[in-house]
Amino acid sequence: MWHYILKRILLTIPTFVGIVLLTFLLIHQAPGSPATGSAGGFGESGVSAADHARLRAQFELDAPIIVRFGHWMKRVVCFDFGQSFADGRPVSQRIAERLVPTLTLTFAIIAIAFAIVIPVATYAATHPGQLVDKIILAACVGFYAIPPYILGMILILLVGVALNWFPFAGLTSDDFATLSTWQKFKDVISHSALIGSCFLIPLVAYLVPFVRATMLSVLKEDFVRAAHARGLSHRRVMLCHVLPNTLRPLLTVMGLIVPAVLGGSVVLEVMFSWPGMGRLLFESIHDRDYPVIMGMTVLTAMIVLGVTLVVDLLYAWADPRVRYV
Amino acid sequence: MNSKLHHLQIACLGLIAGISATVARADSPSLFAPIPSDRSVVDEDATLKCRLRSEPSSFNPILMFTAIDAQFEYLLWDRPFVLDKDLQWSINPDVVESFAFADDHLHASLKLKSSLRWQDGTPMTAADLVFSWQRILDDHVIARKAGHGTEQITQCEAIDPQTVRFTFKEALATNKWSVDFPIIPKHVYEPLTRDDPTMQQSDACVQANRNPIGSGPYQISEWISGERIVLSRWEGYPGPKPAFARIIFRVMPDNNAALLAFETGEIDEMSLAPQQFAADTDNQRFKDRGVKIRGEQWTNYYIGWNTCGPNAFLTEPVVRNAIGLAINRPLISQRVFFGLFKESAGFYPASLTGRDAPRASNQFNLTQAAKLLDDAGWRVSDDDGWRYSQSANGVEKVRAGFVLNLVAGSQTSPRVADIMRSDLRKIGVDMTTQTLDWSVFNERNLNHQFDAFLSAWTCGPDPDEARNLFHSDAAQSGRNYVGYQNPKVDALFERGVHETDAAERARIYRTIEQTILSDEPYTFLVEAPTLWAFNHRLRGVSLSPRGPLHSYPGVRGWWTPKSPQPTDDGLRTGLPQSDAP
Numbered sequence: 011m012w013h014y015i016l017k018r019i020l021l022t023i024p025t026f027v028g029i030v031l032l033t034f035l036l037i038h039q040a041p042g043s044p045a046t047g048s049a050g051g052f053g054e055s056g057v058s059a060a061d062h063a064r065l066r067a068q069f070e071l072d073a074p075i076i077v078r079f080g081h082w083m084k085r086v087v088c089f090d091f092g093q094s095f096a097d098g099r100p101v102s103q104r105i106a107e108r109l110v111p112t113l114t115l116t117f118a119i120i121a122i123a124f125a126i127v128i129p130v131a132t133y134a135a136t137h138p139g140q141l142v143d144k145i146i147l148a149a150c151v152g153f154y155a156i157p158p159y160i161l162g163m164i165l166i167l168l169v170g171v172a173l174n175w176f177p178f179a180g181l182t183s184d185d186f187a188t189l190s191t192w193q194k195f196k197d198v199i200s201h202s203a204l205i206g207s208c209f210l211i212p213l214v215a216y217l218v219p220f221v222r223a224t225m226l227s228v229l230k231e232d233f234v235r236a237a238h239a240r241g242l243s244h245r246r247v248m249l250c251h252v253l254p255n256t257l258r259p260l261l262t263v264m265g266l267i268v269p270a271v272l273g274g275s276v277v278l279e280v281m282f283s284w285p286g287m288g289r290l291l292f293e294s295i296h297d298r299d300y301p302v303i304m305g306m307t308v309l310t311a312m313i314v315l316g317v318t319l320v321v322d323l324l325y326a327w328a329d330p331r332v333r334y335v
Numbered sequence: 336m337n338s339k340l341h342h343l344q345i346a347c348l349g350l351i352a353g354i355s356a357t358v359a360r361a362d363s364p365s366l367f368a369p370i371p372s373d374r375s376v377v378d379e380d381a382t383l384k385c386r387l388r389s390e391p392s393s394f395n396p397i398l399m400f401t402a403i404d405a406q407f408e409y410l411l412w413d414r415p416f417v418l419d420k421d422l423q424w425s426i427n428p429d430v431v432e433s434f435a436f437a438d439d440h441l442h443a444s445l446k447l448k449s450s451l452r453w454q455d456g457t458p459m460t461a462a463d464l465v466f467s468w469q470r471i472l473d474d475h476v477i478a479r480k481a482g483h484g485t486e487q488i489t490q491c492e493a494i495d496p497q498t499v500r501f502t503f504k505e506a507l508a509t510n511k512w513s514v515d516f517p518i519i520p521k522h523v524y525e526p527l528t529r530d531d532p533t534m535q536q537s538d539a540c541v542q543a544n545r546n547p548i549g550s551g552p553y554q555i556s557e558w559i560s561g562e563r564i565v566l567s568r569w570e571g572y573p574g575p576k577p578a579f580a581r582i583i584f585r586v587m588p589d590n591n592a593a594l595l596a597f598e599t600g601e602i603d604e605m606s607l608a609p610q611q612f613a614a615d616t617d618n619q620r621f622k623d624r625g626v627k628i629r630g631e632q633w634t635n636y637y638i639g640w641n642t643c644g645p646n647a648f649l650t651e652p653v654v655r656n657a658i659g660l661a662i663n664r665p666l667i668s669q670r671v672f673f674g675l676f677k678e679s680a681g682f683y684p685a686s687l688t689g690r691d692a693p694r695a696s697n698q699f700n701l702t703q704a705a706k707l708l709d710d711a712g713w714r715v716s717d718d719d720g721w722r723y724s725q726s727a728n729g730v731e732k733v734r735a736g737f738v739l740n741l742v743a744g745s746q747t748s749p750r751v752a753d754i755m756r757s758d759l760r761k762i763g764v765d766m767t768t769q770t771l772d773w774s775v776f777n778e779r780n781l782n783h784q785f786d787a788f789l790s791a792w793t794c795g796p797d798p799d800e801a802r803n804l805f806h807s808d809a810a811q812s813g814r815n816y817v818g819y820q821n822p823k824v825d826a827l828f829e830r831g832v833h834e835t836d837a838a839e840r841a842r843i844y845r846t847i848e849q850t851i852l853s854d855e856p857y858t859f860l861v862e863a864p865t866l867w868a869f870n871h872r873l874r875g876v877s878l879s880p881r882g883p884l885h886s887y888p889g890v891r892g893w894w895t896p897k898s899p900q901p902t903d904d905g906l907r908t909g910l911p912q913s914d915a916p
Contacts, residue, residue: 042774046781060812061479062781068477068533097392098541107560163591171595171620179596180562184382184583187557283587285561293389298774 044298092301101305131221154215179283205282265321386605395544396517400479411549416515417887420877422796429574440506461493466521475532484513578894603870612866613673630878632865633794643818655855657707679859722763736765737786780816798844819856
């Protein structure tokens with residue numbers, strides 16, 4: 011096992027370097043530059059050729075790309091991602107500001123999704139073909155078919171504006187700093203409710219049919235019939251035999267969901283004025299803020315590779331038949 | 336039939352919007368009511384909630400350059416000279432004791448008020464002003480906006496703690512703009528610039544720029560990245576006390592979400608897109624919350640033609656004139672901008688040059704356009720209907736056509752291009768479009784790697800600022816992206832900047848404008864107005880040709896009354912209601 015872990019970690023190193031190198035080359039070779047990426051001002055204050063040249067010099071864009079990559083790698087090894095071209099602040103600080111709400115939202119969504127998916131899918135799988143099962147499946151197809159931005163607009167108009175149940179802009183209230191800890195918690199929850207729903211609803215709609223189908227096939231397995239034949243209660247059969255075997259394939263799906271949700275959604279984050287990772291990446295690409303783009307690439311690559319490794323290891327833990335060598 | 340009906344609908348919508356805007360100005364006197372001298376009626380504990388499209392790049396006024404940055408400038412910083420609501424150069428009486436040019440116009444003397452203070456209590460003196468001028472001129476500092484014109488000052492010396500004497504290179508009419516630069520605190524920035532002369536790379540400078548010790552009536556009290564910036568009133572401000580205790584700037588990139596936030600009272604003001612002004616605000620929720628206003632703005636949408644590029648079709652003025660005639664500006668105004676935008680009559684506002692009525696040749700005329708192209712040797716081919724001309728070698732045929740670059744994300748540009756493409760096709764000119772993101776679009780312009788581009792330009796308060804677009808010197812180092820070169824225009828700019836008689840100056844710039852319109856390196860399409868929504872509790876708003884935020888006193892002059900106002904003052908009704916039968 012330890013041998014396998016070590017081998018996997020060693021394998022991630024060239025993968026990680028490959029991702030980073032490719033991204034670095036792509037963004038630096040793409041047309042446009044940070045010197046022209048910033049939004050212009052009034053008539054007399056746009057980017058002139060002279061300013062452009064000075065900005066290029068300041069951002070060290072005139073050096074050969076290999077030299078730039080060398081400088082960047084040297085800093086990254088010391089955990090220094092450099093400074094943002096947009097506002098001069100450390101990249102790590104800019105990313106951390108956005109990572110905290112995004113991470114919180116991601117794990118909250120995944121936890122809530124599982125809390126909904128498992129009972130609903132279990133009910134549907136144990137009552138196949140019945141009216142409730144059909145309604146659940148139809149609802150899942152319907153919700154999964156709605157594009158997230160349409161769902162966002164519906165939620166804003168209906169829940170945010172018409173019913174005025176939840177705020178639809180930002181992460182916190184203006185008086186957030188003066189609130190007690192409990193009030194702060196409630197404030198963040200209420201601000202996250204609508205955007206969180208936009209991530210949550212399609213995720214649940216995707217997972218319920220998946221888990222239901224897996225569970226249906228598990229229910230037909232010989233070991234389930236054998237468990238029933240041995241006189242085990244239905245509850246025990248479901249909890250000890252069916253559910254673990256159903257959730258195992260879900261681990262693989264988890265490995266795909268986490269990076270997708272963590273990366274955020276530019277459209278939803280812009281719509282809800284949500285200060286998340288998706289918007290930061292979009293703004294950084296728009297401004298050609300290379301240090302921030304690279305910082306986010308490193309972070310995302312590490313998370314994706316890390317989650318993949320953890321999922322693989324969990325698979326071995328969850329399924330005794332799997333052996334790693 | 337449907338098409339006709341559609342045009343009629345658009346025309347009616349435009350007419351209604353036009354009337355509405357006029358009504359708004361007349362029926363909303365309270366919105367423009369200046370702050371009363373009796374402050375007991377003013378709610379001085381109120382909070383103003385403004386909308387930000389994106390975050391500012393810096394609060395250091397020397398480094399500020401975007402329109403977003405400029406929203407904060409007059410709130411955080413005091414300046415000796417300001418732009419009033421008519422964008423006229425004005426002496427700030429709260430900062431300046433006296434200012435005078437010498438008779439030779441080569442010197443000027445400025446005396447600051449002795450009561451001026453930085454927000455940490457340190458007196459603001461002439462030394463701060465001299466230090467700021469030195470920083471702006473420092474090659475390490477990229478002062479894209481603040482540096483405009485300061486190179487004309489050869490000497491800036493502190494005569495005493497309050498007095499500064501300026502010496503100029505030449506006696507220019509624009510010297511009054513050259514002295515209009517921001518002042519930063521020397522005691523804060525001098526130690527920092529020893530380590531970081533750029534003022535924006537070291538951690539200490541970045542912190543100083545994000546949490547500035549300013550001189551204006553507001554201080555930064557909170558900046559939550561990506562979400563909001565909160566300004567609090569500096570109670571020690573020596574000048575007139577502004578009405579709002581707090582100003583919250585909410586970062587809301589999406590226009591539609593911002594409008595909903597306005598309607599639910601989350602923000603008190605926002606600029607409106609043409610569709611929002613004409614259609615999306617015609618509901619009771621909006622009318623209950625606020626009023627919408629249209630005002631003049633010195634912004635023109637234009638097509639820039641690469642006059643020195645490889646596309647032979649665009650190098651001749653007569654061809655550009657022909658394309659200009661083939662652009663249906665009235666249809667663009669009606670169909671794309673809901674009739675809210677006027678056809679461009681030129682690029683200078685009439686108040687700067689006293690311009691006459693628009694040229695007749697500006698009018699849409701496909702027959703005339705086709706004739707001009709025929710006369711210029713660009714003939715329609717019987718084979719495919721496109722126009723062709725012989726190339727320099729006399730054998731190869733060159734098709735009349737060009738690629739129009741558009742900025743990605745614009746909702747209106749593709750629709751303008753569609754109208755142009757349709758009409759140009761009728762006269763045998765092949766127009767295609769290329770959508771580029773802002774950075775690439777700018778880079779192509781800087782490198783003159785384009786045929787044509789669609790963009791907008793806001794005229795500065797002095798007509799000489801257009802030199803940066805039209806003077807041949809600006810083709811390599813300025814913003815003359817189209818590579819326009821005309822010795823006559825260059826000479827006129829030189830005369831204009833040296834001329835001190837206002838009437839003669841206006842005449843010179845009028846000639847420049849006429850010459851450029853004739854050569855047509857740019858085809859000006861429509862004039863964009865400023866379209867804005869305000870909460871009905873707001874008062875003291877003034878609309879400048881740069882909108883309500885970018886002139887003095889701007890937001891400083893806004894206020895709200897203590898008690899709710901009666902609804903019959905025209906504010907609660909909003910515009911659409913004013914037009915209702």
